[in-house]
Amino acid sequence: MHAFRYFPMSDMQETEALADGVKRKPAGGTPDHKPPIAEIGLGTSVQYVKGVGPKRFKLLERCGILTLEDLLYYSPLRYEDRCDVTPICRLNVDENAVVRGTIIATQWKGPRYGSKSRIEAFVRDETEQITAVWFNASEHLYKRLIRGHRIILYGKVGCYRWLQMVNPTFTTAETDEGLDKFRAIVPIYPLTEGLRQGELCRIIIPAAQTYANLVEEVVPASVRQANNLLPVQEALKTVHAPPTIEAGDTARRRLIYDEFFVFQTAMAVRKRITGLASGISFRIGPNVDKRIRARFPFTPTAAQERAVREIADDMRSDHPMSRLLQGDVGCGKTLVAAYAMLAALAERAKGRQVAVMAPTEILAEQHFLFLRRLLESAQVRLMLLTGSQSASERKQNLDAILNGDVDLIVGTHALIQEDVEFKNLGLIVIDEQHRFGVAQRHNLGRKGPAPDVLLLTATPIPRTLALTLYGEVDVSIIDEMPPGRAPVRTLLFDSSEEDRAWEAIRQQVAQGHQAFVVYPVIDESDKLDIKGATSEAERLQSGPLASARVCLLHGRMKQEQKDAVMEQFRKRNYDVMVATTVIEVGIDVPNATVMVINHAERLGLAQLHQLRGRVGRAQFPSYCILLAESAGPDAAARLRTLTKTNDGFKIAEEDLRLRGPGEFLGTRQSGLPEFLIGNIVDDREIMETARRDAFALVASDPRLALPEHSVLRRRVLDRYGKRLDIVSIA
Numbered sequence: 001m002h003a004f005r006y007f008p009m010s011d012m013q014e015t016e017a018l019a020d021g022v023k024r025k026p027a028g029g030t031p032d033h034k035p036p037i038a039e040i041g042l043g044t045s046v047q048y049v050k051g052v053g054p055k056r057f058k059l060l061e062r063c064g065i066l067t068l069e070d071l072l073y074y075s076p077l078r079y080e081d082r083c084d085v086t087p088i089c090r091l092n093v094d095e096n097a098v099v100r101g102t103i104i105a106t107q108w109k110g111p112r113y114g115s116k117s118r119i120e121a122f123v124r125d126e127t128e129q130i131t132a133v134w135f136n137a138s139e140h141l142y143k144r145l146i147r148g149h150r151i152i153l154y155g156k157v158g159c160y161r162w163l164q165m166v167n168p169t170f171t172t173a174e175t176d177e178g179l180d181k182f183r184a185i186v187p188i189y190p191l192t193e194g195l196r197q198g199e200l201c202r203i204i205i206p207a208a209q210t211y212a213n214l215v216e217e218v219v220p221a222s223v224r225q226a227n228n229l230l231p232v233q234e235a236l237k238t239v240h241a242p243p244t245i246e247a248g249d250t251a252r253r254r255l256i257y258d259e260f261f262v263f264q265t266a267m268a269v270r271k272r273i274t275g276l277a278s279g280i281s282f283r284i285g286p287n288v289d290k291r292i293r294a295r296f297p298f299t300p301t302a303a304q305e306r307a308v309r310e311i312a313d314d315m316r317s318d319h320p321m322s323r324l325l326q327g328d329v330g331c332g333k334t335l336v337a338a339y340a341m342l343a344a345l346a347e348r349a350k351g352r353q354v355a356v357m358a359p360t361e362i363l364a365e366q367h368f369l370f371l372r373r374l375l376e377s378a379q380v381r382l383m384l385l386t387g388s389q390s391a392s393e394r395k396q397n398l399d400a401i402l403n404g405d406v407d408l409i410v411g412t413h414a415l416i417q418e419d420v421e422f423k424n425l426g427l428i429v430i431d432e433q434h435r436f437g438v439a440q441r442h443n444l445g446r447k448g449p450a451p452d453v454l455l456l457t458a459t460p461i462p463r464t465l466a467l468t469l470y471g472e473v474d475v476s477i478i479d480e481m482p483p484g485r486a487p488v489r490t491l492l493f494d495s496s497e498e499d500r501a502w503e504a505i506r507q508q509v510a511q512g513h514q515a516f517v518v519y520p521v522i523d524e525s526d527k528l529d530i531k532g533a534t535s536e537a538e539r540l541q542s543g544p545l546a547s548a549r550v551c552l553l554h555g556r557m558k559q560e561q562k563d564a565v566m567e568q569f570r571k572r573n574y575d576v577m578v579a580t581t582v583i584e585v586g587i588d589v590p591n592a593t594v595m596v597i598n599h600a601e602r603l604g605l606a607q608l609h610q611l612r613g614r615v616g617r618a619q620f621p622s623y624c625i626l627l628a629e630s631a632g633p634d635a636a637a638r639l640r641t642l643t644k645t646n647d648g649f650k651i652a653e654e655d656l657r658l659r660g661p662g663e664f665l666g667t668r669q670s671g672l673p674e675f676l677i678g679n680i681v682d683d684r685e686i687m688e689t690a691r692r693d694a695f696a697l698v699a700s701d702p703r704l705a706l707p708e709h710s711v712l713r714r715r716v717l718d719r720y721g722k723r724l725d726i727v728s729i730a
């Protein structure tokens with residue numbers, strides 16, 4: 001058995017910091033050019049901080065630490081408790097521990113045959129013996145290990161013939177003072193290559209004690225009291241050198257609150273400013289309401305009704321609407337959005353236009369068809385604007401939009417390109433909002449004088465993320481499915497059992513239903529061992545699904561081809577659609593009852609849930625079969641979440657937890673703010689409290705004009721003024 005473990009040499013440096021105290025002069029001494037303390041401010045470059053030379057400055061920079069303020073707020077990831085000494089006989093292998101004993105022998109083996117040099121010390125307490133081993137250590141270290149002297153070791157306990165610690169931190173100070181300094185709660189910081197924990201401790205801990213007093217309180221006293229928050233200066237000192245782990249965690253949470261509070265204040269201010277802007281006050285009276293409902297193919301659910309009411313209220317008000325409509329796949333967001341569109345177009349004399357933006361051409365087309373049916377024999381002039389139209393066609397379309405010859409324009413991102421100008425844009429609807437960045441959203445918003453904006457999202461964004469991403473937006477939630485839906489049954493099989501999936505498809509097709517078979521890529525890849533849609537479509541058609549009519553849909557096909565296939569599938573001229581994940585969003589074919597997803601292990605939970613939403617859209621019992629390529633236990637556990645719940649919010653939470661916010665949203669340009677200390681998943685409660693407090697504060701002092709809010713105001717403008725376009729509070 002090899003219980004051998006290497007510990008980074010860095011720990012040894014830490015020894016000195018902790019054993020000999022942080023007062024020690026840092027290596028290299030203090031350069032003469034450092035300004036006197038009185039001149040140091042929070043914005044001062046970290047290179048003027050004691051212990052930071054040019055080399056460390058570079059390393060700190062890589063950690064995002066540029067100024068003294070950055071340094072003070074550079075928070076530990078966690079703490080290690082080195083307070084309790086364990087008798088050697090009670091050590092557990094693989095656990096960190098502190099032991100205290102006497103050095104009974106030492107030896108130094110120089111490097112041999114390419115192996116590393118090794119120093120060993122045999123340490124004994126009243127109960128047992130342990131070997132401390134240091135690899136590649138210096139002679140200096142060896143000289144500190146004196147037979148008969150007391151030593152305290154900290155490290156992970158291993159077992160290699162004997163109990164041992166590899167590269168432990170240690171002190172040979174025999175005094176109680178030395179011991180006290182060694183015994184501590186040690187902060188563990190995020191590092192970059194070349195920077196060691198001990199070094200960072202030696203820079204940060206004294207800096208925090210010296211300079212924390214420069215930091216002004218952003219959170220007003222009343223809010224601090226209400227939440228029982230530590231003074232920020234105390235929190236900054238404690239977070240780097242806490243007396244107990246609990247104290248460190250409390251201090252950390254306090255700093256996270258600060259960070260979130262400033263962010264949420266910015267959101268509240270921004271929301272207030274958008275609310276002040278003047279927008280269109282749509283006239284939506286009982287007649288308009290009745291006329292719209294008369295066109296609806298079904299009675300809205302209670303949840304749809306609620307959303308409709310909220311939207312109509314927004315539209316009637318003379319402030320521009322900014323609302324996110326959230327709801328699980330298949331809950332019927334389109335109908336609600338259609339209400340808003342028709343309401344915006346109701347006053348014909350005003351000549352207002354509505355723009356609907358979808359993330360893919362297929363979806364844009366589907367919306368277009370739905371709206372065309374809904375608006376049959378109405379006077380509304382519709383247009384579909386996509387990227388694949390020819391230049392001359394596009395030119396014609398753009399002219400029509402600019403001249404007001406069309407009322408309702410459905411499109412892809414082609415809608416937000418610079419050359420698209422509306423004559424009189426009244427409402428923007430963005431479907432599957434999470435697929436567009438925030439910047440794009442703003443772009444479209446600038447096309448006219450403050451139009452109303454309605455965002456739809458079928459990726460149920462967990463609440464915390466919604467508060468962060470859309471902090472300034474109102475949210476309506478549809479939490480109910482249209483009646484008569486049987487929940488989709490989800491099954492997980494190993495890909496070697498794929499025949500069970502084909503059998504399910506054959507059965508459903510025999511009953512007159514249709515199926516989707518999804519592959520992650522268009523063309524198979526030998527290197528990655530992934531099956532591709534193209535060749536699989538052929539294999540299935542000529543093999544397991546020979547009795548069915550199979551078609552193929554993927555993103556590389558020409559638009560007309562895609563349209564034709566979609567149309568034929570909708571008309572039931574095909575039974576099985578083999579596709580890539582292009583069908584993930586929005587495709588609505590209620591007769592489809594089976595979805596088979598290949599290589600499910602390669603897709604995120606939220607994405608799988610989206611895909612699954614393509615079936616179970618009518619009263620028929622439906623199935624989703626996940627085929628996984630011999631997934632490891634982690635992947636299998638992840639996929640099993642889907643077999644257990646159909647609740648998109650739960651799945652999204654789980655996905656967010658597993659993958660982190662950046663990956664979850666799939667884009668860098670998602671507009672997610674980066675927080676230094678806080679994590680929007682783990683610290684969601686703090687985010688919610690901070691939001692509540694910040695919105696209350698802005699409600700009572702909208703311009704942050706009160707003297708007790710001046711520090712907050714400055715911080716908000718510094719950090720978010722430009723980005724959120726809220727400079728106008730100044």
Ligand code: ADP
Nearest residue numbers: 298299300301329330331332333334335482588
């Ligand atoms: P999503 O919210 O995922 O965009 P859709 O708007 O595409 O969902 O609606 C899903 C399906 O439910 C569609 O087939 C739609 O026609 C149907 N649907 C929507 N609302 C209702 C309703 N109130 N009653 C019955 N069926 C409805």
Ligand code: MG
Nearest residue numbers: 333334458586
């Ligand atoms: Mg939809």
